[in-house]
Amino acid sequence: MRCRAVYVAVKQNTMRYLVLLLLFFISFNIKSQQVPVINYDELEQLWSGSSDTLYVVNFWATWCKPCIEELPDFYKVNDEFKGKAFKMILVSLDFPSHLESRVLPFIEKNKVKPKVVLLNDDDNVWINRVNPQWDGSIPVTLLIKNKKKQFHGTTLNYKELKTLVESKL
Amino acid sequence: MKKNYLFIVALFASLAVSAQGYKVGDEAMNFTLKNIDDKMVSLSDYAIEKGVVVIFTCNHCPYSVAYEDRIVALDKKYKKKGFPVVAINPNDPTEYPEDSFDNMKIRAKEKGFTFPYLFDEKQEVYPVYGATKTPHVYLLKNNKGKFVVEYIGAIDNNSKDADKVSEAYLANAIDALIAGNKPNPELTKAVGCSIKPRKQ
Numbered sequence: 001m002r003c004r005a006v007y008v009a010v011k012q013n014t015m016r017y018l019v020l021l022l023l024f025f026i027s028f029n030i031k032s033q034q035v036p037v038i039n040y041d042e043l044e045q046l047w048s049g050s051s052d053t054l055y056v057v058n059f060w061a062t063w064c065k066p067c068i069e070e071l072p073d074f075y076k077v078n079d080e081f082k083g084k085a086f087k088m089i090l091v092s093l094d095f096p097s098h099l100e101s102r103v104l105p106f107i108e109k110n111k112v113k114p115k116v117v118l119l120n121d122d123d124n125v126w127i128n129r130v131n132p133q134w135d136g137s138i139p140v141t142l143l144i145k146n147k148k149k150q151f152h153g154t155t156l157n158y159k160e161l162k163t164l165v166e167s168k169l
Numbered sequence: 170m171k172k173n174y175l176f177i178v179a180l181f182a183s184l185a186v187s188a189q190g191y192k193v194g195d196e197a198m199n200f201t202l203k204n205i206d207d208k209m210v211s212l213s214d215y216a217i218e219k220g221v222v223v224i225f226t227c228n229h230c231p232y233s234v235a236y237e238d239r240i241v242a243l244d245k246k247y248k249k250k251g252f253p254v255v256a257i258n259p260n261d262p263t264e265y266p267e268d269s270f271d272n273m274k275i276r277a278k279e280k281g282f283t284f285p286y287l288f289d290e291k292q293e294v295y296p297v298y299g300a301t302k303t304p305h306v307y308l309l310k311n312n313k314g315k316f317v318v319e320y321i322g323a324i325d326n327n328s329k330d331a332d333k334v335s336e337a338y339l340a341n342a343i344d345a346l347i348a349g350n351k352p353n354p355e356l357t358k359a360v361g362c363s364i365k366p367r368k369q
Contacts, residue, residue, distance in 0.1 A: 063231050063362060065264065093360050095231060095329045124326055124336075127358040137302040137363040 035103055037096050037118045040126035046089055046117070047144045053085045054168045055144040056161070059119075059130075061093040062102045066155050067139040071110070073158035077165060078114045084169060088114035093138060096120050143168055190299010193355045197223075197309050197316040200294045202257065202287035205274045210255070210285045212309075212316060219251030220310040220319070220346060222339070225289075225300040227258045228276045229267035230362035232328050233303045237280045239324060239331055240304075243340065244284045252308075252343050254284040259295035259303070261367040295364055302361030308342050308352070319346055322357035 047055040058074055060067035071090075078088045090112070094103050099118055107116055119126070127136045131151045134140065141161075143150040145168055156164070191197060201211040215221045224240060226233040244254035262269035270288050277286045289295050298307055308320035320342035325334040342352030 061360075063229070066363060066365065095235070097329070098231070120329070122326055123328065123359040124323065124338075124357045127360070134358075135301050136358045136360045138360065139363075 033107060033112070033116060035092065035099060035107070035116045035118050037099065037120050039121040040119065040129060043089075043091065043117065043119055046115075047087075048147060050085070051146045053087055053145070054165065055142075056086070056088045056165065057091060057142040057144060058088070059091045059093060059138045059140045061138065062098070062106045063094070064138050070139060070155045070157065071112075073156070073161060075110075075113060076158055077161045080162070081165060081169070086165065086169065090114050090116045092116060092118045094118060189296070191297075191307065191318045191321065193318055193321060195318045197307065197318055198297055200297075202289055202294065203270070204285045204287050205270075205277050205282075210287055212255070215253065215255075215316075216311065216314055218253060218311055220308065220343075221316065222247065222252055222254045222343070223298070223307040223309060224254060224256050224324075225259050225295055225298070225303055225305040225307075225364070226256050227260045227265070227268045227303045227362070228272050229260070229265045230303045232359075232361050235328050235331075236304050236324055237282075241281065241283055243324070246340075247343050248283070250343070250347055252346070256282070256284055256286045257289050257294060258286065259289040259292060259300060259364045261292065261365060263367070264365050292367055296366075300364060302363050304359075304361055306339055308339065308346070310346050320352040320355050322354075323359035326357075328359060 047057060056074070056077075058067075058071075060071065062068070074088065074090070092103050096118060103116070103118060106112070123136060127134055130140070130142070131149070134151065134153060137153075139155055141152040141156055143152070143164055150168075152164075197212065199212045201209050204210045212221065212223075222243065226236070226240070228234075240254060240256065247253070258268055258273055260268040262272075266272070270290070273286055273288060300307070304324060306320070306322060306324060307318055309316040310319045320339070322338060324339045326336040326338065327334045338354065338357045342355070345352045
């Protein structure tokens with residue numbers, strides 16, 4: 001009898017877990033892309049994969065007005081160079097605690113297709129690793145090919161970004 | 170010869186660009202800006218203090234907001250030791266309505282600011298300092314009536330979480346000055362919200 005009670009309890013729990021798991025996966029499918037929270041070493045890995053790929057890496061945040069203003073031009077360039085040796089990475093500098101409340105809703109609302117990651121690391125260290133001349137104000141865009149970084153500390157419009165990408169591809 | 174001349178002009182132009190803003194060791198100019206109590210505040214009003222902690226900050230920026238309580242705590246602690254905080258909002262309210270003078274008054278009241286919160290309405294002060302983002306700190310030491318920049322950069326090394334700070338850069342820098350030493354580091358970096366010049 002006792003054995004049976006335990007069995008039932010386990011079974012009920014298992015069911016509960018299965019339902020939760022199912023809900024979890026459904027929510028995954030409904031949402032647009034997931035955004036991993038990574039450190040700078042992990043970010044570097046993302047652009048170290050292929051030596052003949054051009055990586056366009058943009059540092060932005062939902063609170064950064066000039067960033068938000070230039071992003072639609074980035075989406076456009078991303079669509080245009082689809083299929084080329086080209087990859088765009090949008091690095092959000094939002095607080096990790098704002099991932100659910102600000103970053104994911106932004107991605108969903110704007111149907112952001114390029115890969116988005118959220119960088120969480122020691123500012124005083126990683127900013128210098130990007131560029132010792134940079135003081136940490138955004139937006140900033142890097143064009144990286146074969147681990148060589150070209151730094152752009154100003155906003156870029158569609159034409160400027162397209163020209164830059166074409167010159168590097 | 171003409172080429173040389175052009176080269177020299179270009180050289181000076183690039184020097185001018187890189188020389189924008191204060192570096193550690195520079196003398197800070199006086200400024201007079203309107204405070205949230207509608208009175209004017211000047212840097213020279215602090216001539217009796219050992220120094221001044223000038224912090225460019227604002228209402229709209231999450232990084233600034235994350236630091237509000239820490240700035241109040243710093244002011245309370247170091248005002249007594251001769252290093253009061255003076256906060257300056259450098260933003261253009263047409264770009265960021267949250268940063269209007271009226272909203273500055275509201276925010277300062279809500280958060281119980283213990284320090285002046287000045288409005289760089291004409292955006293004339295922040296470019297001289299070379300502030301590019303909020304928050305951006307300039308720690309000044311009073312050297313016989315001249316204010317000299319001793320530390321530039323971040324408040325500490327964790328904007329996201331005050332409990333996880335392991336390097337209190339600004340507090341350490343002030344402590345160093347009080348002890349008669351030079352701050353180390355004298356320059357730190359942090360992410361912040363870019364200050365945007367007013368559209369012409």
